[in-house]
Each structure stands twice: as structure tokens, then as C-alpha cells.
Amino acid sequence: MSDQVSLTVNGASISVPSGATVAVAVALAGQPCRTSVTGEPRGPLCGMGICFECRVTINGIPHRRSCQSPCEQGMEVTSET
Amino acid sequence: MANATYDVVIVGAGIVGAACANEFARRDMRVAVVDREVVGSGATGAGMGHIVVMDDSEAQFALTRYSQKLWQVLRNELSADVEYDQCGTIWVAADEEEMGEVTRKHDFYGDRGVATEILDAKRLKQSEPNLRDGLQGGLFVPEDAVLYPPCAARFLMHRAEQHGAKVILGASVSTLGQRRVLLSDGLQLTADIIVNAAGAWSAELTPGIDVKKRKGHLVITDRYPGFLRHQLVELGYLKSAHSVATDSVAFNVQPRRTGQILIGSSRQFGAEHKEADQAMIVRMLQRAQEYMPCVGQLSAIRMWTGFRAATPDKLPLIGPWPGDKSVFLATGHEGLGITTSLATARILVDQITGTKPEIPIEPYLPSRASKEHAHV
Amino acid sequence: MPQSFDILVIGGGPAGIAAAIRAAESGANTGIVDDNAALGGQIWRRARTESVAEPAAEWHQRLQTTNVSVLCGTRVFDQPEPGLLLAERHNDILQLAYQKLVLATGARERFLPFPGWTLPNVMGAGGLQAMVKAGLPIRDKRVIVAGTGPLLLAVAAYLRSHGAEIPIICEQASWGKLARFGLTLLADRQKTTQARQLKRDLAGVPFAANAWPVAAHGHTAVQSLTIMRNGRSEEIACDYVASGFHLVPNTELAALLGCQIRGGFVHVDHLQRTSLPNVFCAGEPTSIGGLELSLIEGEIAGLAASDRVPEAQRLVADRKKWARFARRLDRTFSLRNELRGLASPDTIVCRCEDVPHSRLREHGSWRAAKLHTRCGMGPCQGRICGPATEFLFRWSPDSVRPPVFPVRVSSLSAERTGQPEHTKHEEANR
Numbered sequence: 019m020s021d022q023v024s025l026t027v028n029g030a031s032i033s034v035p036s037g038a039t040v041a042v043a044v045a046l047a048g049q050p051c052r053t054s055v056t057g058e059p060r061g062p063l064c065g066m067g068i069c070f071e072c073r074v075t076i077n078g079i080p081h082r083r084s085c086q087s088p089c090e091q092g093m094e095v096t097s098e099t
Numbered sequence: 100m101a102n103a104t105y106d107v108v109i110v111g112a113g114i115v116g117a118a119c120a121n122e123f124a125r126r127d128m129r130v131a132v133v134d135r136e137v138v139g140s141g142a143t144g145a146g147m148g149h150i151v152v153m154d155d156s157e158a159q160f161a162l163t164r165y166s167q168k169l170w171q172v173l174r175n176e177l178s179a180d181v182e183y184d185q186c187g188t189i190w191v192a193a194d195e196e197e198m199g200e201v202t203r204k205h206d207f208y209g210d211r212g213v214a215t216e217i218l219d220a221k222r223l224k225q226s227e228p229n230l231r232d233g234l235q236g237g238l239f240v241p242e243d244a245v246l247y248p249p250c251a252a253r254f255l256m257h258r259a260e261q262h263g264a265k266v267i268l269g270a271s272v273s274t275l276g277q278r279r280v281l282l283s284d285g286l287q288l289t290a291d292i293i294v295n296a297a298g299a300w301s302a303e304l305t306p307g308i309d310v311k312k313r314k315g316h317l318v319i320t321d322r323y324p325g326f327l328r329h330q331l332v333e334l335g336y337l338k339s340a341h342s343v344a345t346d347s348v349a350f351n352v353q354p355r356r357t358g359q360i361l362i363g364s365s366r367q368f369g370a371e372h373k374e375a376d377q378a379m380i381v382r383m384l385q386r387a388q389e390y391m392p393c394v395g396q397l398s399a400i401r402m403w404t405g406f407r408a409a410t411p412d413k414l415p416l417i418g419p420w421p422g423d424k425s426v427f428l429a430t431g432h433e434g435l436g437i438t439t440s441l442a443t444a445r446i447l448v449d450q451i452t453g454t455k456p457e458i459p460i461e462p463y464l465p466s467r468a469s470k471e472h473a474h475v
Numbered sequence: 476m477p478q479s480f481d482i483l484v485i486g487g488g489p490a491g492i493a494a495a496i497r498a499a500e501s502g503a504n505t506g507i508v509d510d511n512a513a514l515g516g517q518i519w520r521r522a523r524t525e526s527v528a529e530p531a532a533e534w535h536q537r538l539q540t541t542n543v544s545v546l547c548g549t550r551v552f553d554q555p556e557p558g559l560l561l562a563e564r565h566n567d568i569l570q571l572a573y574q575k576l577v578l579a580t581g582a583r584e585r586f587l588p589f590p591g592w593t594l595p596n597v598m599g600a601g602g603l604q605a606m607v608k609a610g611l612p613i614r615d616k617r618v619i620v621a622g623t624g625p626l627l628l629a630v631a632a633y634l635r636s637h638g639a640e641i642p643i644i645c646e647q648a649s650w651g652k653l654a655r656f657g658l659t660l661l662a663d664r665q666k667t668t669q670a671r672q673l674k675r676d677l678a679g680v681p682f683a684a685n686a687w688p689v690a691a692h693g694h695t696a697v698q699s700l701t702i703m704r705n706g707r708s709e710e711i712a713c714d715y716v717a718s719g720f721h722l723v724p725n726t727e728l729a730a731l732l733g734c735q736i737r738g739g740f741v742h743v744d745h746l747q748r749t750s751l752p753n754v755f756c757a758g759e760p761t762s763i764g765g766l767e768l769s770l771i772e773g774e775i776a777g778l779a780a781s782d783r784v785p786e787a788q789r790l791v792a793d794r795k796k797w798a799r800f801a802r803r804l805d806r807t808f809s810l811r812n813e814l815r816g817l818a819s820p821d822t823i824v825c826r827c828e829d830v831p832h833s834r835l836r837e838h839g840s841w842r843a844a845k846l847h848t849r850c851g852m853g854p855c856q857g858r859i860c861g862p863a864t865e866f867l868f869r870w871s872p873d874s875v876r877p878p879v880f881p882v883r884v885s886s887l888s889a890e891r892t893g894q895p896e897h898t899k900h901e902e903a904n905r
Contacts, residue, residue, distance in 0.1 A: 038610030045611055050595050050695070055322075055357070055829040059695055061595035063826070063859070065605030066517055067510055068583050070854040070881075071826060081321050081398050081854070081881075085609065086548075088512060137843040144846050180847075249846040268839075321854050321881060357849075362884065375877065377555045377891070384888030395885030400854050402887070403876060 025093035040084035040095055041065075041072045051084055052098035073098055104289040105131045105265075108280045110272050110304060111296035112136075113143040114248055114440040115429050117255035119294055122444035124262035126452065131288055132256070132264060133280060135271035139252035141298050142436060145405020147317065147353050147361050148248040149330060150438050151188055152240065154207050158414055158462030163435060164213065165458050166442030167242065173441070180250040182356035188243035188330045189218065189226060191350070191390065192235040197334040201238040208240070215240050229326060229391050245330055245353050248437050255440075272297075275304050278425040292451060294427045295420070299406035301430035307422055308465065310431045313409040314367040316379050321398040324358035333390060348383040350390045360397060362387050364434075366407075373404050407433045415439060417446050417463040427451070428465045477559060477570035480506040480544070482780050484577040485551055485560075485728060488516020489766055490758025490773035491579035492534050497777025498577070499541035506544040508562060508571065510880075513547055514538070516581055517601055518766055522608040534770075546571075552878035554732055555891060558753075568886045575753045575780040578729050578741065579773060582759035584626070584719035585862045587810075588824045588832065589817040591691030591700075592718070600630040600719040607637055614638030616714040619700050621645035621688040623808045624721035625765070632676035634717070642711050644677075645686035645702050647720070647811055653684055656807040663800075665767070687814060688718055703813075721808045723862045724760040730875040745791050746784065747776035755780050764801030771797060815867055824867070825860040827853020832867075841870035854881045 022033045025040075027047035034043045041062045044051050050059035051072045062072040062085050072084040075096045084095070107123045109116045112134035124130045134140070150170045153163045170183070177183050192198045201217055208215045216239040218226060223237045256266060271283045275295065280288040295301045299312045333350040351364040365379045380402060388395045410416060410431040420426040427450075429443050446463065449456040461467065482498040484491045487509030499505040507514070515521055519531040527535055549564040551571070560576075562569040584599040591597065598606065600620055607613045618639045620631045623646055631641050646653065660666040686704040691697045701710045726741055735742040735750035741760045743749055749756050757776040758769035771794045778787035818824060820833035828849040838844040841851070841864060850864070851857030856879075857872070864870050878887065 035610055039606075041606060042610040045606070054593070054823075054826070056823075058593055058823075058829070059595055060593060060826070061696075062598060062606060063586065063602055064583060064599050065602035065609075066583065068855060069602075069826070069859050073854070079396070080323065085605070086511070137840065137846065139846055140842065253847050318884065318887065320884065381888050381890065384884055388885065388888065395883060395888070397884050398854070398881045399878065399884045399887050400856065400881045401852070401876065402878070 023089045023091050025089055027095045028097055034089050038089050040087040040089055043089050044084055049097050102287045105129045107292040108288045108290040109294040109296055110275055111298060112138045113141045113298055114252040114437055115443055116296035117252040118440040118444035119296055119429055119447060120259035120264045121255045122448045124259040124264040130264040133267045133270050133272055137268055138256050139249035142405050142407055143248045143252050146248055147363055148246050148437050150244040152213055155413055161458045162439050162442050166439045169441035178254050181254050182247040183244055184356050185244040186329050186354055188240040190238040191331055191333050192237055194235055198235045200334050204238050229393050231392055276423045276426050293425050294429050296429040298408040298430055309411055310408045312406040314370040314404055314406055316365045316375055316383055316404050318362040318399050318402040320360045321400055322358035327352060327354040327360050348386045350386050375402055375404055409433045414462055416465040417443050418450050418465055421466050477572040479572040480504055482575045483571055483573035484579055486579035486581055487514035488581045490769040492538055493770045493773030494577040494579055494757055494777035495543045496537050496541055497774050498781050499543045501781040501783055503781045508546045508549045510550045520605055520608050550880050552880050552882045563882050563886050568889045577776045577780055578756040579758045580725040580728055580760050582722035582724050582763060585721055585723045586859055587720050587814055587863055588822050589688050590819050590822050593823050593826055594691050594693050595696040597691050597697050597716040600626050600717040603715055603717040604630045604633055617642055618715040618717055619643055619711060619713045620717045622719045623647045628673050630717055632673055641680045643681045643683060646684050647687040648808055650684045652807045656803055659803055691716055722763045726760050727875050727879045729756055731879050746779040746787055747772055762801045764797055768797035768801055810866060824863055825850040827855050841873055
């Protein structure tokens with residue numbers, strides 16, 4: 019399965035095609051990327067790195083744009099609250 | 100809009116102008132406030148927004164403490180967007196010498212009824228885990244607070260409007276004095292009392308007052324809730340803030356209620372352009388990372404500059420301007436305008452209404468500046 | 476140490492690629508910088524499994540025959556002095572020195588707030604397409620495409636070819652405007668062919684003009700969309716909403732550098748020269764004109780930047796033709812007034828700071844709204860809510876300050892080699 023990449027989204031394991039972005043992995047995991055300032059769930063809007071709605075924490079680093087980040091084996095992704 | 104007559108015309112809708120407007124208006128005086136931009140657009144919008152006690156001088160302590168108490172009274176009435184947060188200040192001591200300063204401050208404040216707490220290295224690290232190891236300790240001032248200044252100014256201005264004050268925005272003042280404020284569109288406002296609260300630009304409107312622009316830079320980060328818990332200021336701050344001749348930077352970070360971190364600070368005289376100065380930004384942020392290395396990894400979303408209204412003796416000018424009976428000053432607050440705005444308004448209105456002020460007002464009278472001038 | 480280029484191109488879409496090729500073929504030491512992981516921009520964005528289609532393939536091949544340095548995943552955030560840009564790339568900070576600069580920063584979708592537009596799975600039309608190209612499965616998903624502009628049809632066709640069901644395409648422009656636009660396309664063979672192909676791809680997909688999104692519904696994600704169609708509202712079930720209202724140019728970097736901006740676009744002359752010496756601009760930042768105009772402008776900019784003015788001038792007539800097309804796009808897809816009323820008082824306009832419409836309308840200017848509500852003060856720096864409030868409240872945008880993108884504090888404070896002297900600063904800050 020070299021064409022697949024395994025990572026975790028909010029603790030749950032998920033496998034995605036290599037080359038997929040973290041935004042896709044989060045969507046496939048059925049999770050929002052972040053919770054907004056007033057508590058709304060949010061997902062990607064622009065898909066091109068401008069709107070910052072797809073921010074997630076990747077390997078402990080907060081506020082990464084998931085639509086601009088390719089999935090890597092063993093990555094730990096968490097939604098931001 | 101037509102020419103109009105008021106009891107008081109205030110020039111400048113920053114936090115000082117707004118506080119004065121509220122104070123006059125609630126005493127049933129007819130008030131107008133004029134600003135070339137919007138409420139809180141000068142140093143109010145550019146500054147950090149702290150409500151702190153300071154001990155540069157007795158007069159500075161008296162004014163900051165009095166005003167802090169006024170904020171504490173107002174606190175429960177403030178709208179949520181003012182984001183008043185009593186997070187406290189920690190003065191950070193890097194070495195033994197600065198630890199000595201911690202003790203001195205602790206005694207100074209204690210003698211004057213302000214409780215503070217000396218932190219050793221371990222307690223400091225517990226209080227702010229993101230500070231680097233090896234710092235000596237600090238002084239925790241629990242009553243100090245932070246707020247979001249533009250909304251604080253807007254809150255005070257709203258109150259003034261509820262008491263009938265008229266707020267005229269987007270109108271620049273060409274001259275003031277002799278009971279008249281002339282706007283650049285030709286409109287004339289008449290009043291017995293004209294308050295120059297134009298901050299860093301006040302000297303342009305009242306030539307002869309010794310208020311200079313002191314430029315500052317700030318950077319704000321994305322939201323990192325819990326990263327920082329208190330306002331932190333290095334104790335070297337006093338040394339650098341005191342040096343009038345040279346440009347200086349100091350470690351000063353502040354948590355916003357939003358979880359954002361404000362990173363300061365810098366002080367420059369003679370810089371008139373409002374663009375950020377690369378060298379100052381680099382120095383200021385490097386200083387912040389010396390104290391808090393992981394600040395470097397945070398995402399910075401904006402940086403900007405602003406101009407403080409600085410006086411030679413680091414005290415504001417509050418009261419009648421000797422050069423013109425109708426002109427009163429409420430300016431020169433430097434980096435403490437948010438803190439001292441409420442006390443400034445009280446003291447000014449007390450003087451005009453003949454009420455006995457709660458603190459001695461002589462150190463802030465504009466006349467002392469002209470006296471000093473005489474023997475320079 | 477700075478990397479030095481004779482000609483540096485910012486933006487790796489069609490305009491940037493064309494500019495870089497033309498610059499490099501004259502022997503200039505050329506670099507091209509893009510934020511994305513690969514060149515191609517939005518229009519030539521490619522899924523991992525797809526091969527490059529024409530005409531992108533031809534241009535990519537041409538680029539490969541040159542020795543252009545390609546810097547992807549790289550975001551320019553400041554120009555500390557003329558001729559030197561700072562950029563962030565992964566964990567590095569790059570200093571990029573240039574003699575001539577070509578800005579080809581492209582465009583982004585305009586988003587208009589309507590109730591429910593912040594729900595997950597309500598995305599931009601281009602936004603959803605980009606997600607699908609990045610691996611999001613769309614087969615058998617119901618996608619309502621709504622908004623305005625030619626991108627809607629292209630996206631609908633793309634999604635459909637990947638198995639999506641398109642319940643309806645809503646175009647806010649009137650039939651009359653669309654008909655006039657369609658007639659003008661007939662004058663161009665290339666565009667006619669493209670239009671015929673689109674028509675085949677979208678056969679059987681309901682298309683409504685005079686129609687726009689009114690409200691998206693759902694709890695954790697969108698489940699249905701109410702649309703307004705010929706004056707009647709109607710709720711349609713869906714899994715995704717792809718909604719964009721044509722494009723707005725990315726002019727932030729140009730504005731930061733000090734290029735003159737006119738009517739929202741970077742002002743250029745017939746050789747793509749901006750108001751600043753040695754700075755050129757090509758593609759969507761100068762006008763929203765689509766692929767063909769971008770390519771020609773890119774070529775002109777690349778040629779002009781490498782002092783091949785006669786060759787550049789030979790392309791000017793062609794550019795004029797496509798510039799007329801840009802003006803037709805502009806007229807056809809101008810926003811109707813009704814869209815100003817889409818947001819209800821509690822509809823969020825600024826998504827970074829969650830500022831609702833009701834708090835914004837208390838203010839008279841973008842500046843006041845920013846100061847008192849934090850609208851536009853989040854990490855997108857107003858790129859999403861700025862164009863929206865410009866339309867909703869007719870507010871004009873603020874000046875642009877560095878950093879033009881959020882960057883690490885350590886990048887802002889990195890020592891610059893050849894740190895300019897104070898006099899140089901004054902020049903940079905003029």
C-alpha cells in the first residue's frame with residue numbers, strides 16, 4: 019500500500035491516497051478543521067491558502083493551513099478549538 | 100452642518116478625548132468632540148492597552164493609581180468588547196541587579212497601599228512557562244489589567260453621546276483658540292472651553308506646548324490561548340524608556356482576551372513616517388525572543404506603528420494653557436494614556452468646575468512646563 | 476545570503492509561467508516563486524492522478540527547457556528595501572534580490588455572505604474544485620453550484636466529470652446579459668469551441684439565470700440550500716455548495732511595493748509596466764480576463780523585462796482583443812443589487828473574527844469597522860471579508876502593510892544580510 023499514507027485526525031487513524039492534502043484527510047475523517055471564535059464548526063472555503071478557515075494543528079504546530087499541507091506518514095492532525 | 104456654540108469643544112476622539120467628553124457631558128455641559136478620523140484612531144488604536152500602576156515618580160504613581168481605581172469602578176459596566184482583563188503584570192528580572200529593583204518596587208508599592216508579590220525563579224517559571232530558563236524572578240502586580248483600547252474609547256464616547264455630546268468625525272481642525280475651533284471645511288465651533296486632546300498632534304494645534312512624537316512598533320500574533328497569562332515587562336524597560344536621546348526596544352508582551360499576543364515595544368524620537376522601521380522591528384522581536392524563545396514560532400499576522408505624545412518630564416499636561424484662557428490641555432500621556440485617561444478627565448473637569456481633586460494636580464499643570472522651559 | 480535574480484516572477488500561474496519562459500529564453504537569470512506546492516496556479520492546478528492537459532502541458536514543457544529556478548511552497552511577505560523581497564518557505568526564510576520584478580499574483584474568488592455560508596462544505600467554486608484535485612472524493616455527491624462568473628460552469632463540468640451530481644447551477648446574471656455575452660463569444664473560434672465543449676459536458680444539468688443562493692442549512696455541515704430563482708425561493712438538498720461571485724485580483728503585494736492601484740487593479744501600461752521602475756505586472760491583478768489574456772500579458776511582461784520591447788509590442792494587438800473580452804466579463808457578471816441584502820443581521824461577514832453584519836453596519840468606514848469590531852484583522856488579513864464589505868457597504872480598502880501574509884515571528888526578526896543603512900531605510904519607506 020505504498021500509494022496510501024496513514025495519519026491520525028483527532029486521534030483516529032485514517033488512510034488517504036498519497037499526495038492528498040491534510041484538508042482532504044480531515045474531511046474524510048468527518049471532522050471540522052476548526053471551531054470558530056464563537057464556536058461554529060468550520061471547514062475549507064477557498065482551497066488555495068488564502069482564507070485560513072482550514073487551519074489545523076499538525077504535529078503539535080497550530081494554525082497550519084491544511085489545504086496547503088500534503089499528508090505525511092504518521093502525521094498527527096488535530097482540529098483547532 | 101452649521102456653525103454652533105457649545106460649552107466645551109474637545110479636539111481628539113482618542114481615549115483621553117472620549118473620557119473628557121463623558122466627564123463633561125455627564126455634568127450637563129454641552130459638548131462637541133471633533134476628530135479628523137474615527138474614534139480611537141490615533142495612539143489609542145495603535146497602543147497596547149494596559150491599566151497599570153507605575154512608579155517613575157510620585158506624581159506618575161498618584162495619577163496611574165487613581166485612574167486604575169476609576170477603571171475598577173467602571174469595570175462592571177464596560178461592554179464585553181472592551182475586553183477588560185485583570186491579568187496582572189509581571190516585571191521580569193533577568194539578573195541580581197534587577198532583582199534588587201524588584202524589591203525596591205515591592206516596597207514602593209507596598210508603602211502606598213498596592214499589594215504586589217515577589218516571585219523567585221521557580222515561581223516565575225510556573226507563572227509563565229514559556230519564559231526562558233535562567234531568569235532571576237519578578238514582581239507580580241495583580242491589580243494591573245489589559246483591555247482593547249478602541250472599544251474602550253468607543254464605550255466612553257457612547258456614554259458621552261447618551262448625555263448629549265455631539266461627535267463630529269472625519270473633520271480636521273485647522274486652528275483652535277480664542278474660544279473658537281475652526282474646521283478645515285470652514286465650519287466654526289464656538290465654546291468657552293476648548294480641550295486639546297490631540298495626542299501626538301496636539302503641539303501642531305497649540306504651538307508652544309512641549310509634546311513630541313515618540314514612535315512605537317507593535318506586532319500581533321494569531322490566537323494562542325494559554326500561551327501567555329500575564330502582561331510581562333522586562334525591568335530593563337525602565338532604563339531604556341528613560342533614555343530620551345536614543346532609540347530603544349524592550350521586552351513587553353501582553354495577552355489579549357482573544358488569545359492573541361501583542362509583542363512590543365520600541366521607542367523612537369524624530370521618526371515622523373508611519374511606516375514600520377525594519378531595524379526596529381528586528382531588534383524588538385529579537386529582544387522578545389531573548390526572554391521567550393518560543394515566541395519565534397508563533398504566527399505574526401500584523402505589525403504597525405503609532406505615535407505617543409511625549410513630554411520632557413514624562414507627565415501629561417492637564418489643565419489650562421497659559422497662552423490662551425479658553426484653551427485647556429489633556430495631552431502628553433505617552434505610553435500611559437489608556438491607564439490615565441479616566442483620571443485625566445476627572446482632574447480637568449474638577450479644575451473647571453472648581454471641585455477639589457482627589458490627588459494633587461500641580462505636577463500635571465501645563466504651566467509647570469513653561470516654567471521648566473524658562474530655565475532650559 | 477540573498478539569492479539574486481535578473482528577473483524574478485511572483486506567482487506560478489499562466490501569466491507567471493509565460494513571463495518566466497520569455498524572460499529566461501533571453502538568457503536572463505530568472506526565478507519563479509509560488510505559494511502552492513506546484514506551479515500552475517488555480518486554473519492549471521492538477522490532481523496527482525491527472526496528466527497535464529493542453530495548453531498547460533505545452534507551457535510546462537517550454538518552462539522545462541529553460542533554466543528558470545522554481546521556488547514552490549514559498550510565500551513573499553515583505554519588501555524591506557527596493558530590489559529585495561523576503562519570503563518564507565517551510566522553516567526557512569529566503570531573501571530574494573531582483574533587478575526586475577514581474578508580479579503575477581493572480582486572483583481569488585469573491586465570496587458574498589449569506590445565512591449559512593460558514594457551514595462546513597459550503598466552499599468556493601474554485602475552492603471545491605481545488606479540494607477535489609487534492610483528493611476529496613466527489614463521486615455521487617450532490618453539489619449545488621451558485622454565484623456568478625464563467626468559473627461556475629467550468630467547475631460544474633469538472634465536478635460532474637468526476638462523478639458528482641449537479642442539482643442546479645445558479646447564475647445571478649440575467650438571461651439578457653448572458654445572451655449578449657454568449658453572442659460575443661461567437662466572434663472567437665477558440666471561445667466558441669470551449670463553450671460547445673462545456674455545453675456537452677453539462678448536458679442535462681439544470682441551469683438557472685437570475686438565480687442566487689439565499690441560505691444554506693445544516694448543523695455540522697450543509698444539508699440543503701435555499702435559492703432564489705425568478706423571484707421564488709426553493710430549497711434543494713445537497714452535500715456541498717460551491718459558491719463564488721466571480722474573481723477579485725490579488726493586489727496586496729503590488730500595493731505593498733507601492734504600485735499604483737486604479738479601480739482595484741494594478742495600473743500598467745502597454746508593456747505591463749507598473750508605476751514603479753523595474754516592476755511589471757501581468758494577468759488577473761491588472762484585469763480579470765481569463766487564461767488567454769493572462770498568457771499574453773505574461774509574455775509581454777517577460778519580454779519587456781528582458782528588454783525585448785519590439786517583440787513585446789507585436790503582442791500588444793492580441794492583448795487588446797482579450798482585454799475587450801475582460802471588459803465583457805466585467806459587464807456580464809457585475810453583481811446585482813439584491814445580493815447586498817443577502818446577509819441577515821446575524822450572518823457572519825468576517826469569518827476569522829466572527830463579526831456579524833449587524834455589528835458592521837454601525838460603522839461608516841472599513842477603518843472604523845476594523846478598529847472597533849476586528850473585522851478583517853484575522854489571519855486572512857481581510858482577503859475574504861474585504862471584497863465582501865466593499866460590495867455590501869461600499870467601503871474602500873485600507874493601505875497594505877507588511878507582512879502581506881502571516882509569518883513566523885522569527886521570520887520577521889531574521890537578520891538581513893546587507894542590512895540597509897538608515898538612509899536606505901528612508902528610501903524604502905518613502
